[in-house]
Amino acid sequence: MTDRDTDLSPPVGKGIWALMHPVKKGIATAMAMGALGVILGLGAIALLAGCLAGLLKPGGHPWWWFWGAVMLTLGSLFLRIHAFKVSHLAAFDLEVILRTDMAARLGRLPLGYLLQEGTGALAKVLQDDVRNLHAFVADSTPMVGRSVAMPVVTLMLIGIIDWRLTLVSLAVLLVGLIVMSMAMRSNKELQKAYDSLQERVAGTVIEFVQAMPVVRTFDDGASSFGRYQSALEGFKDVLIRWLQLAGTSGRIGVVLLGPLPTLLAVACTGFILFRQGLASIPSWTAILLLGTGLAESLMPLMWLNHLIRRANASALRIQQLQARKLQFSSAFARMPRDASVTFEKVSFTYEGRQDEALSKVSFHAPQGKVTALVGPSGAGKTTVARLIPRFWDVTAGSVRVGDVDVRDLQTQTLMDHVAFVFQDTFLFKDTLAANIRLGRPEATDEEVQAAAKAAQIHEFITRLPDGYDTIAGERGTRLSGGERQRVTLARAILRNCPIVVLDEATAFADPENEAAIIAAMANLMRGKTVIIIAHRLATIQHVDQIVVLDQGRVSETGRHEALLEQDGVYTRLWKKYEQAQGWSLRGEKRTTQ
Template structure:
């Protein structure tokens, strides 16, 4: 800003030097007043260099700020609860990290030089005009005040309109992301009518805001900009100066000097308007960035405790996602002994996955405590907790990096030999070697170049390489085909050996030999025990088991198919059912231990 102020001052000095040069030519008949012209050239060069330096410094500061903010946001989001991440949504968070930080980059890069041009230049110009002739200075100031009054009328509802404008822009961005991400579903079911319709509605809302804003300020805005333009100021100085000169009340050299520097005040008005626009956008972006940075992080202990063993205890825990929602888990208590396998079963929405994700503190419990080896998980730092627990979820995620890097994610220092050994345990080595570049093959965005079963085995290899004493499996074979499932089950059997395991399962035959089966219903633990005992109890688990066995015998009715000449669409919906594969059930039962 200081450099920019000096640059503006140098511009005025060069104009004064030009005025002095013209005065010298008129009053002394000098054909070439070299000193004055040389001074004008020097001040012009100085102004140009100082302005370049000013912009260079402001842009470097903007890039530094961009790095700082994006780093802070990324680190902060890594320590907030997963509930906040899911409720806020990827689209909004990416807009904050990308677009809002970019707005602050633009503000810092462009506003600091604009401050000098918008505030310092008019003040220095006004002082110069007052020194030359106070009457012409008053004429210039009066015109600019009139322009600002009209501009104030144009901006009276600017805050609300700007907020609506940004909200509709966000809705358009979210609709675009949804439409692109849902393209496979759109092409299969929707043909774009519904999802594209939401995008069109968002775009229409955005257009309405823009048009109404433009219509409400069109005249006042254009009129104010016309008044604040340098040309009206120049015309007014020209006519008022001519009238004073005609009445022998103003020297020609003074009149000429005011014409040269007088437009400096008007020229600074446009930067002032741009600056106000930048400030308005920056305030909105700052509010959103502060909202994300203000989200409470998961607490971290000052003094860390060391677990004595790897047994797990859920002690009377209850959980809800926020202060106003209902509890999804109520008064749940159970213990998982060190080195044993505990299976969580129940209907969809019963709370099984929530239990599995409370252990690594994806969320913190609302009531009660979860302990590992007698230590509350809240008394462990996030880094230490991750040294005890490994995960394999049904929703796999791979980064757009090499297969080896994806396996190495949980253990960046692992050697290539370690990666290969982990892949072999996970039954992934064979298919990886068939890829174009083997372990260096890029997995694509979200693992797009690999099948679901292949991605699952890579995530298992990742867990193998981590070698954590506690393992959480969340329906790891849910979406695998029979061939991939066999390989996945074999990999899981090797992974579980000697570990304390909590596994969420829907295929009940896979957990018959578990040391402990916990049955959940509507957020409560309703039964616990081993398979045979639970069957004899004739409770919730027995009903689930009966339903599962019935599902195993479901098949298409071939007689009905023949009678309808193979027209599958003619079969009643209740009779059109699919056979559920159980290829790997017996294999997992035999190898779980």
């Protein structure tokens, strides 16, 4: 087994506690401090009862009971405050550990997986899900310690004081727990529907707001608002059914688990026992205070169930990301002998699919030559291009740079040899100079400007008020599409990789930008091994080699004129292209003078 087959990821399904293992000491300390704080607080109540008994005795001066209760109360407050301090520190440590780990994993996951999942889903894991675990550790762990310790210790103290009043307190609590459990059993499916519709409402809100400029152009936002309103109506229907099925029993359970029913039951029973001489005022008072605390201690456990459910869902998504197989590069530094690219019987199947995206694809892209990938939509052009920089690893066969399989190249070596220019450009919210320097942070200002000149973007940048220090905006939104494209071409020119994989950038450009982009591409491609995904067949008539793909297989290979003579797939594509070019916008066929 080679290192590239090794999977160091943990298995999925261990749950929330597996993720918390690195901060288990902090969590245990917070729980213990929360529990000890409860014990000291209950001890203070017991001492106050002793103080009351002393005051009722003739000539009694039970001040040490009182001061003992004060000290225990202060100790309880100290422990409760520090339990939250410890839990919050543990939560921050966990957040740092998880985000550092996942950031490192993202750097070793296949690039294709990152594209497939999308930035939204990954951002949800890195931000929302980690934040949910942070909140659970910070707020829930002291609550767990208190909620577990308080019922146990309270029942022990009540049992020591008067076992009959203990039975009364337990009876009220058991009825409340039974009613609440019935309510919880009846709404499990509705709870799932509630969570699902809540996510749908959130998604339609985002869609409604983000798509507003577009939808208002066509229908004044009616269709988008209709989806939003439909999601709200569905959410409302589930909420009403939930309240109808489980609302009554749930509310009864909440009331019974509150302090008032226990207080009334203990007060009435204690009064009867007191009238019969079977209970004293101090014991009765102590049980009143302890009994109400017993009821209140169970309510946080009910809310804790919701927090645990949400944290478990977040933990599952985090562990699914952690369980993804990582890409490992060779431990040995190998250098390709040249900058050619070879596909040898390459087959590839996307994860979760049965049919092959590529089947036994073979071709050779010589060093310093331009190879165009052509084919109908879905033929596999983009898949071929993205296998070169290891967006995915092949299912069978091999992709080689020079004489070395790309899987046997160290990641940095592969990145130093291959530059990939996407059609969907991405700029960071940083200066234009920093965006161009992305591939070579050490580049001088002169080198950055030279690359910008070669990409036909230097003059535009110098006309801006801040020049190269201009902030590009979120995802480069302050620039037009053509301007963003030329900035990314400048980035690739500055890197100066010997192999360029280019998703043709002129497909949707206006004439002015198209001319500038073509000139920039010419400067980028000079002397390089270029593999270009062609969208406009007119732009690749004079390339060195055309590889025609059809249904995931290589159908034809050759130059433009030779392929037209074969009367195959390329000829059909060329005829369709000419036919499309021969029609005007009004749908009338163009005539030549």
